[in-house]
Amino acid sequence: MKEEIVQIEKIKPKLVNITKESGIPLIGCIAFGIIDRGSNLLQIRCTSSCNMKCGFCSTSANSFDIHPTNYIVDINYLFEETKKIAELKGKGVIIFLDSVGEPMSHPNFIELGGKLKTIEEVEEVVVITNGTFLSKEKIEKLKEYGLDRINVSLHSIDPERSKKLFGMTSYDVDKVKDALVYAGKIGLNIMVTPVWVPNVNDKDIEEVIKFSKENGFGIGLQKYETYRYSRKMKKAKKQTYWKFYNKIKEWEKAYDIKLKVRAEDLNVEKRERIPEVIDIGEKVYADIVCNGWLTGQMIGKAKDRCISVNECNKEIGDKVRVKIIENKNNIYLAECV
Ligand code: SF4
Known part of the structure; x- marks a missing residue:
């Protein structure tokens, strides 16, 4: 090895x-x-x-x-x-x-x-x-x-x-x-x-x-x-x-x-999901709350969900308009529009 x-x-x-x-x-x-x-x-x-x-x-x-x-x-x-x-x-x-x-x-x-x-x-x-x-x-x-x-x-x-x-x-x-x-x-x-x-x-x-x-x-x-x-x-x-x-x-x-x-x-079985509140393709305003997990990302907040926004140069406290590009199991990924 x-x-x-x-x-x-x-x-x-x-x-x-x-x-x-x-x-x-x-x-x-x-x-x-x-x-x-x-x-x-x-x-x-x-x-x-x-x-x-x-x-x-x-x-x-x-x-x-x-x-x-x-x-x-x-x-x-x-x-x-x-x-x-x-x-x-x-x-x-x-x-x-x-x-x-x-x-x-x-x-x-x-x-x-x-x-x-x-x-x-x-x-x-x-x-x-x-x-x-x-x-x-x-x-x-x-x-x-x-x-x-x-x-x-x-x-x-x-x-x-x-x-x-x-x-x-x-x-x-x-x-x-x-x-x-x-x-x-x-x-x-x-x-x-x-x-x-x-x-x-x-x-x-x-x-x-x-x-x-x-x-x-x-x-x-x-x-x-x-x-x-x-x-x-x-x-x-x-x-x-x-x-x-x-x-x-x-x-x-x-x-x-x-x-x-x-x-x-x-013992895993299907159950009701936590509601998914933003659809793929939907545009929303998000408040930037912190840095994202991946390089270049910031995390925005909208409809009580975190949204990871790619290539985002906004600062914490800014508002940004984003488009959701992925939503799997209530995990949201977006890009700035
Ligand atoms: S999360 Fe930590 S312990 Fe787990 S595989 Fe990655 S480096 Fe190893």
Whole structure:
């Protein structure tokens, strides 16, 4: 594996504090807030920051040339808004505390998890993490607050190879493994979710499967995918879904363990959506509220939604007329008109 370990650049991204008082809506931007894809599963994103720099990161977290801004959301604001949406969804809501970065890097993450678990309609709260912030104390709190599962991305159990995959010399796989074993011992449900990067960590995946099996953890193997803004590993081979699922079947047989996670395993079902309020092609006036997640973007607010406006040179406080060019799952992208 020739990929270099890269350190997070010295320059710091702009950090936007999203509070109720800021007036920034929690629906509309992929990088923070609440994502509803029309089911009983809500993705709750409390921060976009991450402490790692994986060579295959699908969101390119910590590439400040792509993402010059990070966000941190006040947990009381996030709790209040999630509660309203959970009421609309009804019983059996599943919360994924996930992120385009590392959710546990939020200083009040554990408290947020505990608060969300108290919402009447919420049945399950799942933490999606790289595992680096899991201390004994935090694990005990998660257990005390009744959180249901921790999904941890573990791509190798070899210390040096893990550092390379996570792109950071500070990554300590033994610490993560110890934390998982402890969490399992005190009764937390663990799901290990390695990304299989073909030609990079093939053998490592088998070691992760063995480690998970030995400790009674579930596994949800993830496929390495590349996108316009994702980080790519030079040595990684492209793979079809056919090949991916065939290899999964082979490993499932060899290790007598289930590796493929299906939607029905997660109890996800269709539910009423949060109303989509602006159509594609529609023109609206938006108030600029903060910098955007991608370079050149600013975030505007209209009809209680965030709208990411491409190539926008307006300042916070300005009003801008925009045309919506994308609206998927209430995530709005626009251009200035
Ligand atoms: S831990 Fe996750 S968000 Fe952070 S760099 Fe790695 S893949 Fe990206």
